[in-house]
Amino acid sequence: MTTLVRAEQEQTGLGFTLERVSLGYGRDLVVQEIDLRVVPGEVLVVVGASGSGKSTLLRALAGLLTPVSGRILAGDADVAGTSGERAMVFQDDGLLPWRSVRRNIELPLRIRKVGRRERAAAAHAWIERVGLNEAEDKLPRELSGGMRQRVQLARALVASPRAVLMDEPFGALDAQTRAQMQRVLLDVLRDTRATVVFVTHDVDEALLLADRVAVLGGHGVRTVLDVRGTADRASLRDRILKEL
Amino acid sequence: MKGGRGGRWSWPVRVASVLVAAGLWQVLTATDARLWLRFDRLPTLDEIAAEAARQLATPVYVLDLLQSLIRILTGFGLATVAGVAAGVALGRSARTRDVLLPLLEVVRPIPAIALVPVAILLFPTDEQGIVFITFVAAFFPIAVSTRHAVRALPTLFEDAVRTLGGARRHVLWHVVLPGILPGVFGGLSVGIGVAWICVISAEMISGEFGVGYRTWQAYTLVDYPAVIVGMATIGLLGWLTSAAVELVGRRITRWLPRGERTTT
Ligand SMILES: Nc1ncnc2c1ncn2[C@@H]1O[C@H](COP(=O)(O)OP(=O)(O)O)[C@@H](O)[C@H]1O
């Protein structure tokens, strides 16, 4: 446990640099020659209409999808395949249905050959932190959508990754649960230095969570807006909506 | 639940169904019924029961039974290991598909029992030949179900494990193997059934012991009650081993949503 906490403190966020990156499937390009920087430790929210390529972009950052052309750097190394440094949270059903809540959360530690007791302690700490105390031994199918996303969040962060890539993690939740989960996320992110790339199509969610917002559309990045430096949320909101 | 269960009447109905069938047998054989089918040469229930009681007291019966069980468990066990391995490799590796699929597709339509001559030529002892035939019979349903299960597995699980730092072997161990279990057990259920067909047939053709051999021998010796006892033994063994496979399968796949679990 102590070693994990120390690792988390020493860990710095991972920056990303995209240089003239084109992404697509077969012949169809989804985004063309985009340039984008993700600053270490920031929360960058990517918004865009459905089908604009948000998931595609995120999968490329994760190393699940190889760019058709261009370069993606994570820190100063090319992204080549997946890495535990870049954990991903999916919209729904990303949990392994045959593993209990606790065993899902322990999985990244198991992969890193962390010992049983340390694994259990770390998982337990995260279970408390995301408010899953009663559900520890339940299977994913026995949980509500909100609880499943709490598990995914804990599982993504338990091994202290340097970047967390979140693909509309609250998109399938009702408004009330979503607001709750946004608070959980903000609370959890306060204590980590991990870089967060968060995908959503909800502009209000973007403004709530983001340091910066990137708007995706028309096969590219339409604009990147600084949220933290701007007091006038209303006009920011209008500018994003206009770009969508 | 789909298909519906009889609720509390389920067990009484099942027992009654067996009793009615047995009663019908008794009436037809005791009255030497010669309709179009001839029941006059078949033994009555009490003759069968007497023969069963006599056989159960002899070591030969138990030895035959054990011999057949060892054969089927060896063949089926080997087929499980090889079938799952082949199914996973075929489902996940295009190279394996290129190398193995044409061979397997050519061999698959051949009924395993048609391999008896080859098995006799190929193996030093009949024993190994019988196990081989049982193996071949069970191998294909297991390999085919495993391959389909691998291909039906959502890629999302693999993506999740890989972005949590998992390598290929982690995906195999934490995603593929647990994820295909429901499909694999479907294949095992079919596999154990055809394995019994083949072990009994092979014993009838080339065995020196075993339930199948003994049943066929009883027929050639015109000992009809013993034939029926042999058949009933085969039926019971098949039923018990299938039930064991089902039971293990159900325990192992508790995580499945209710509608997708098997019921009997
Ligand atoms: N696996 C795939 N194969 C082919 N086309 C895909 C695949 N995934 C997504 N696409 C296409 O790429 C485009 C962008 O998809 P996606 O990145 O999922 O958008 P978003 O997440 O913004 O809704 C869509 O037109 C979609 O149809």
Ligand SMILES: [Mg+2]
């Ligand atoms: Mg998407």
